[in-house]
Structure formats: C-alpha cells, structure tokens
Amino acid sequence: xxxxxxxxxxxxxxxxxxxxxxxxxxxxxxxxxxxxxxxxxxxxxxxxxxxxxxxxxxxxxxxxxxxxxxxxxxxxxxxxxxxxxxxxxxxxxxxxxxxxxxxxxxxxxxxxxxxxxxxxxxxxxxxxxxxxxxxxxxxxxxxxxxxxxxxxxxxxxxxxxxxxxxxxxxxxxxxxxxxxxxxxxxxxxxxxxxxxxxxxxxxxxxxxxxxxxxxxxxxxxxxxxxxxxxxxxxxxxxxxxxxxxxxxxxxxxxxxxxxxxxxxxxxxxxxxxxxxxxxxxxxxxxxxxxxxxxxxxxxxxxxxxxxxxxxxxxxxxxxxxxxxxxxxxxxxxxxxxx
Amino acid sequence: xxxxxxxxxxxxxxxxxxxxxxxxxxxxxxxxxxxxxxxxxxxxxxxxxxxxxxxxxxxxxxxxxxxxxxxxxxxxxxxxxxxxxxxxxxxxxxxxxxxxxxxxxxxxxxxxxxxxxxxxxxxxxxxxxxxxxxxxxxxxxxxxxxxxxxxxxxxxxxxxxxxxxxxxxxxxxxxxxxxxxxxxxxxxxxxxxxxxxxxxxxxxxxxxxxxxxxxxxxxxxxxxxxxxxxxxxxxxxxxxxxxxxxxxxxxxxxxxxxxxxxxxxxxxxxxxxxxxxxxxxxxxxxxxxxxxxxxx
Numbered sequence: 001x002x003x004x005x006x007x008x009x010x011x012x013x014x015x016x017x018x019x020x021x022x023x024x025x026x027x028x029x030x031x032x033x034x035x036x037x038x039x040x041x042x043x044x045x046x047x048x049x050x051x052x053x054x055x056x057x058x059x060x061x062x063x064x065x066x067x068x069x070x071x072x073x074x075x076x077x078x079x080x081x082x083x084x085x086x087x088x089x090x091x092x093x094x095x096x097x098x099x100x101x102x103x104x105x106x107x108x109x110x111x112x113x114x115x116x117x118x119x120x121x122x123x124x125x126x127x128x129x130x131x132x133x134x135x136x137x138x139x140x141x142x143x144x145x146x147x148x149x150x151x152x153x154x155x156x157x158x159x160x161x162x163x164x165x166x167x168x169x170x171x172x173x174x175x176x177x178x179x180x181x182x183x184x185x186x187x188x189x190x191x192x193x194x195x196x197x198x199x200x201x202x203x204x205x206x207x208x209x210x211x212x213x214x215x216x217x218x219x220x221x222x223x224x225x226x227x228x229x230x231x232x233x234x235x236x237x238x239x240x241x242x243x244x245x246x247x248x249x250x251x252x253x254x255x256x257x258x259x260x261x262x263x264x265x266x267x268x269x270x271x272x273x274x275x276x277x278x279x280x281x282x283x284x285x286x287x288x289x290x291x292x293x294x295x296x297x298x299x300x301x302x303x304x305x306x307x308x309x310x311x312x313x314x315x316x317x318x319x320x321x322x323x324x325x326x327x328x329x330x331x332x333x334x335x336x337x338x
Numbered sequence: 339x340x341x342x343x344x345x346x347x348x349x350x351x352x353x354x355x356x357x358x359x360x361x362x363x364x365x366x367x368x369x370x371x372x373x374x375x376x377x378x379x380x381x382x383x384x385x386x387x388x389x390x391x392x393x394x395x396x397x398x399x400x401x402x403x404x405x406x407x408x409x410x411x412x413x414x415x416x417x418x419x420x421x422x423x424x425x426x427x428x429x430x431x432x433x434x435x436x437x438x439x440x441x442x443x444x445x446x447x448x449x450x451x452x453x454x455x456x457x458x459x460x461x462x463x464x465x466x467x468x469x470x471x472x473x474x475x476x477x478x479x480x481x482x483x484x485x486x487x488x489x490x491x492x493x494x495x496x497x498x499x500x501x502x503x504x505x506x507x508x509x510x511x512x513x514x515x516x517x518x519x520x521x522x523x524x525x526x527x528x529x530x531x532x533x534x535x536x537x538x539x540x541x542x543x544x545x546x547x548x549x550x551x552x553x554x555x556x557x558x559x560x561x562x563x564x565x566x567x568x569x570x571x572x573x574x575x576x577x578x579x580x581x582x583x584x585x586x587x588x589x590x591x592x593x594x595x596x597x598x599x600x601x602x603x604x605x606x607x608x609x610x611x612x613x614x615x616x617x618x619x620x621x622x623x624x625x626x627x628x629x630x631x632x633x634x
Contacts, residue, residue: 093530
C-alpha cells in the first residue's frame with residue numbers, strides 16, 4: 001500500500017520505573033510496527049511480554065509508574081507521544097478506540113445501555129441526547145442486538161454475556177474510529193460466542209474500514225482474523241510480517257516454538273511441545289538476545305550481543321542472528337534441525 | 339429435620355407471618371421519624387401557644403395530670419411561663435432542619451473531597467487525607483464550640499459548623515470506595531473512550547458511591563442531632579429564645595433539683611427517641627444497601 005501507514009511505531013519504549021529508577025522494567029522496548037488503514041495486526045506473546053502495556057501506551061493511559069521513555073507513535077503522521085492530555089482525550093474513543101480484556105465488566109451497572117453507548121458520541125461530537133440515542137440504537141442494530149428500541153432502556157444485568165460483549169463492541173465503534181485495539185476481548189467467552197464475536201468484529205471492520213490491532217495469545221484467532229502478525233517476547237517484537245508468511249516459514253526460533261506448541265487435532269498421539277524455561281525477568285534482562293537462554297539454536301554470539309532488526313524478505317522483520325544475511329545461507333540447515 | 343417436616347414448616351400459616359418479619363422494616367423508628375417530621379412541618383398548626391412568649395403569672399405549671407396542672411398547658415410551663423409542649427413542637431423543627439441540612443452539607447463536602455482524593459490521587463490525595471487526619475485528631479465538639487465562638491450563634495451557623503466538623507468521615511469512607519471503583523473495567527472503558535476526569539467522576543464514580551453516602555448520612559443524623567443539642571445546651575448553639583431541645587435542657591437543669599422534672603425530661607426524651615430512631619434506621623439501611631459497610 002502506498003503512502004504513509006495509519007499508525008507507525010518507531011522504536012517505542014515504555015518502562016515501569018520503580019524505587020526512583022533503581023528498578024526498571026522494560027515492558028515495551030524499542031518496538032517498531034506499522035498498521036495500514038483497514039488492516040488487522042495481530043500481536044501475540046506470552047503473558048508478561050508487554051502486549052497489554054503496548055496497547056495502553058498507544059492510548060497513553062498508562063499506570064502512574066510507567067513512562068514512555070523513547071520513540072514515536074505516528075497516527076496519520078502526528079506523533080501521539082508529543083500530544084497533551086486534552087488532545088489525547090479527543091483522540092481516545094474518537095480516532096483510536098479500545099475494547100478491554102474483560103468486556104463483561106466494562107459496563108457501568110447503574111446506567112442503561114443507551115446511556116453508555118451514547119456517552120462517547122456525546123463526549124466527542126457534542127450531540128444532543130436525542131441524536132446520540134438515535135445513533136446508539138443504530139449501533140445496537142449494527143452489532144445485531146435484537147429489538148434495540150427496548151434494549152437501550154435496559155441495564156447491563158439484564159443482558160447475556162455475549163450481548164454485553166457486543167455492546168462493548170458498539171461503544172468501541174460509536175465514534176467511527178480509525179483504529180480499534182482489542183486486548184484479548186474473547187478470553188472470558190465460551191467458544192461459540194467467541195466465534196460469533198470475531199465474525200462480527202471482522203464485519204464491522206469491513207464496513208467501517210477500521211484498522212484493528214488484535215492482542216491475543218491464541219494463534220488460532222490470529223490465523224482467522226489477522227493480515228499482519230507481530231510476535232512479542234520480553235518487551236520486544238522479535239518477528240513481524242504477513243501472517244501467512246510467518247505461519248509457513250517462521251524465521252525466529254521463538255515463533256517456531258510457539259507454532260510448534262499449538263495442539264494438533266489431526267495427530268492426537270503427538271506430544272505437546274512446550275518451550276523450556278521461563279520468560280526472563282524484565283527488570284534484569286540477560287545480555288544479548290533475551291530469548292537465548294531458552295533457545296535451542298543459541299550460538300555464543302547470541303549471549304553477547306542483541307541482534308538488530310533484519311529483513312529476511314520484503315515486508316518482514318526479525319530480531320535474530322539467524323536472519324542475518326550472512327547466515328541466510330545456513331538457514332536451510334537450521335530449519336531442517338527444528 | 340426431615341424434608342417433609344421442613345416443607346410443612348415452611349408452608350404453615352406461621353411461615354407467612356415469619357416471612358413478613360424477615361423483611362423487617364424498622365417500623366417503630368420509621369414511625370417516630372415520620373411523626374417528628376410531620377410535627378416539625380405543621381408546628382404552626384399544632385402548637386397551642388406561642389413558644390417564645392410566656393405568661394409570667396403561669397410559671398412552673400406541672401403537666402396536666404399532676405396536682406396544679408391544667409389542660410391549658412398539657413406538659414406544663416417553664417420558668418418564663420412558656421408552654422413546654424409548644425416549645426417541644428417547635429424544637430422538633432429546629433432539630434430536624436439542623437440535623438438534615440447539616441448531614442447533607444457534611445455529606446456533600448465530604449463526598450466531593452473523597453471523590454477528588456480517591457480518583458485524582460497524587461498530591462490532591464495527600465492534601466485531603468492529611469487534612470482529614472488533622473481534623474479527626476481534633477476533638478469534634480471542642481472544635482465546634484471554637485467555631486461557634488468565632489462566627490456567633492445562629493441556626494444556620496450551626497448547620498455550617500456541624501458540616502465543617504463532620505465531613506471527614508464521609509471523605510474517608512468515600513475515598514476508600516473510589517479507590518476500589520477506579521480499578522473497575524467500566525471506569526477504564528470510560529477512560530479509553532476519551533471521557534475527561536471530571537466526566538468520569540461525575541458520571542461513573544459519583545452514582546456508584548451515593549449509596550454509601552446515604553447510609554453514612556443516616557448514621558450521622560443521630561450524631562449531628564446530639565451535637566446540635568449539646569451546642570445549644572452549652573449556650574453556643576441556637577440562641578434563645580428559640581426553642582431548641584438542647585436549650586430547653588439547659589434552661590431546665592436548675593429546676594430539676596426542686597422537682598420541676600418536666601422541663602428536662604420531655605426534651606431529653608425527644609432527643610433520645612429521635613437519635614435512637616435515626617440510628618436504628620441507619621443500621622437497617624446499612625445492612626440493606628451496602629453489606630460491605632458492615633465493618634464500619
């Protein structure tokens with residue numbers, strides 16, 4: 001796609017600073033990513049790899065201990081890191097919206113559904129109550145809530161889990177944002193509702209030309225939903241690129257290990273391949289590549305120097321010495337070994 | 339108990355009676371508060387005499403059932419010949435007005451500061467909470483007397499003084515609630531939807547803490563009524579000749595030694611019944627509206 005991307009992250013770093021700087025947790029460390037308009041980016045990684053902190057960084061709603069210590073985030077060419085808090089308030093919900101990890105608890109129990117769907121519309125577009133409510137009804141219709149006329153007057157406890165989830169989705173798209181961030185929105189749902197909800201999200205995305213950032217640790221959802229994939233490990237993006245390319249030919253050993261760890265229905269006798277060891281302590285990262293202690297292919301140099309970003313093929317990146325052009329010749333052997 | 343016996347027990351006619359009791363509305367406190375409220379509202383119609391003007395020839399008349407009493411003055415007269423019943427009736431008005439407005443004033447102030455403190459955190463929290471600590475370290479009544487001495491006695495000054503004295507309890511409790519609330523997902527959703535802090539505090543935090551504020555208010559009502567009576571008793575509250583119950587107690591205390599018991603017993607009884615009703619109602623509301631407040 002030509003032209004500048006919708007969102008471009010350039011060596012973005014967010015650190016949690018505790019005890020007056022004596023303890024620094026590098027939750028997001030030099031992340032560079034691009035999201036094109038209308039595209040879906042999946043971000044996967046283990047718990048504690050910095051996925052959620054990255055999402056909070058994008059909206060600048062970090063907890064008090066966290067600081068954006070470097071980098072830029074360009075939304076339509078404007079750097080969000082430089083924005084003031086009132087400017088960010090206009091962006092939140094209007095240009096970038098977010099669906100939280102537990103949509104079931106995301107509704108205020110004391111207000112009607114209509115009130116809550118209409119709230120961002122009233123905050124951002126200063127609509128009158130009447131028009132905002134009309135739009136709220138249309139939105140409920142769009143997320144396939146039956147009889148929205150009656151539902152707008154009901155309270156969250158009168159809804160099923162799947163419905164509340166769709167209402168949260170409706171709130172997300174209420175001001176027609178350019179980018180929607182979904183932070184593990186389906187973890188609290190059962191599988192059938194999950195599938196319905198994902199279909200709905202995809203449909204909304206097509207209709208509104210939304211870009212979607214989908215944070216998950218479910219690679220199955222990534223395969224179904226996403227165009228691009230970024231794999232995070234210990235606060236860094238270790239590999240990124242088009243989903244199909246990464247699934248077919250992962251470069252980074254961590255990505256390979258993740259793909260290997262997916263249970264296979266067609267071969268029930270196969271043992272699950274867990275990744276040995278634990279994710280590193282983000283406050284005391286090992287020198288060199290942070291995956292090296294768990295990597296089956298680690299070389300002496302991996303423990304000495306962190307690999308820079310390499311471009312194994314156009315549109316892909318990898319932070320691994322194995323992707324270095326000089327090592328590419330040996331890659332055939334390497335992929336044969338895993 | 340066997341199952342058939344249990345069914346029989348539950349479906350017996352007695353069970354219906356038990357069920358009604360289970361709902362346990364505090365009937366007596368509600369009735370007392372209701373009567374006092376009505377009396378306060380219709381004081382002008384109910385009082386047989388002017389409460390502030392007496393007839394000096396009719397001083398120290400006992401209640402009608404005692405020797406020397408008459409039905410002209412049902413509960414007797416005081417040292418200035420004023421009708422005790424009329425003064426009680428108008429005193430109810432003062433107790434209720436001061437009690438309710440002071441509780442509402444303290445509640446509004448404390449809730450506002452509690453929400454600010456809990457939601458904004460940081461230095462705002464530090465300032466409000468240290469202020470609260472300091473306030474709580476002062477003996478409340480002495481502090482109220484001190485304020486009354488500065489601003490001078492009048493009914494509305496008493497309201498302000500009591501509000502300024504008792505807001506701290508609200509601030510503490512509400513702040514605690516807000517600290518828990520602001521971690522809830524719906525507050526975070528409001529943040530990522532671009533609501534300003536002010537909008538969030540008004541639309542999402544306040545409605546969720548109002549229950550606790552009401553419960554606390556009902557419990558504070560008794561405290562505030564007692565405090566008003568105490569201030570009036572000490573002569574720094576509602577100024578004479580207005581008929582505050584505390585003032586009536588104070589005026590009647592010398593008479594107690596020589597047998598003029600009706601001057602103190604009736605206002606004392608009034609204060610006691612009113613405060614007891616307020617407390618019982620508060621206890622019931624507390625359990626009813628917010629089980630989490632039980633530990634308070």
